[in-house]
Structure formats: structure tokens, C-alpha cells
Amino acid sequence: MTHQNFPKNLFTAITASVLLAGIYSQAWANDDADADADAKPLELHRIMQEIGKNMQTITDAISREDWALVAKIAPQIAEHPEPPVIEKMRILTFIGTDMGTFESHDQRTHQAARALEQIAARNDGQGVITAFANLQSSCLVCHQSFRQSFVEHFYGQR
Numbered sequence: 001m002t003h004q005n006f007p008k009n010l011f012t013a014i015t016a017s018v019l020l021a022g023i024y025s026q027a028w029a030n031d032d033a034d035a036d037a038d039a040k041p042l043e044l045h046r047i048m049q050e051i052g053k054n055m056q057t058i059t060d061a062i063s064r065e066d067w068a069l070v071a072k073i074a075p076q077i078a079e080h081p082e083p084p085v086i087e088k089m090r091i092l093t094f095i096g097t098d099m100g101t102f103e104s105h106d107q108r109t110h111q112a113a114r115a116l117e118q119i120a121a122r123n124d125g126q127g128v129i130t131a132f133a134n135l136q137s138s139c140l141v142c143h144q145s146f147r148q149s150f151v152e153h154f155y156g157q158r
Helices: 008-034 043-063 067-078 085-121 125-155
Strands: none
Touching: 043 067, 043 085, 043 125, 067 085, 067 125, 085 125
8 A cells, every 4th residue: 555545544543553552551661660669560550561562563453454463452452361359459449439430441441342353353444443543542541540540559659
């Protein structure tokens, strides 16, 4: 595909994907670099890093129109591992009454990743771009709602 034939919305979506994936990974990397040496990272942190890698893989696959790879990776986001029970209890204790909101954000992310998988399996490039944007939006909403407070509470950072 030549640059002149490259759909503008595809270019915009890929650019946004790369930027969000970079911001996503960098924010967690900064958490690592700045964390107190005594603070043990949450398993949730590792899970988020893995999801970030999967998002970057999907971004790359979209740029190459590799819908099969998108369909293969999306379920890894939809069915990401959960933190151990003890860590879940720490998170629940911290989140308190906002747990419903947290779970709602997580559920929307799971649904968006499943939708991405189904659309990619149909080789619907435009649909993949829209579904991936929805997935990124669901991630971003959760991060904007919870990331900073998690970092401050669990790692003592501002």
C-alpha cells in the first residue's frame, strides 16, 4: 500500500495506538524506576505490563494488516490473569466503595478485547481499527480513574 493510498483514519488510529501504547508502557516503567526499593510491586503491575506488550503487538499487527495476529492476541487481553487472592484483598480494601467502578472498567475492557478478536477474525480492517480504539479507550478510562491513586497508595509516589 502506498502512502497516498493509506487511509487517513487508519494512519490516525495507528498513530494514536502507538502514542497510547508508549504512554501506557512509559507510565508503568516510570513507576518501576521511581518505586521505593522496599515496595514490592503488585502482581497487578506485572499483569498491566503484559497487557501493554500485547497492545503494542496489536498496534504493530494493525499497521501490517495482520488480522490473524490481532485475533490471536486480543484474547490474551480479554482473559488476562488476575492478581493472587491476597493482593485482591489489599486492592479491595484500598478501593472500597469504588470497587464496582473498577470492576465495571475491567469488564468493559474484557468485552472490547473480545469484540476486537471477533472483528479481526472476519478480516474487517476498518472494524479492527474501531474496535481497537474502543479497547484503548476502555483502558484509558480505567487508568485515568485509578492509576495515580494506586501508585500513590501502593508505592508511596506522587
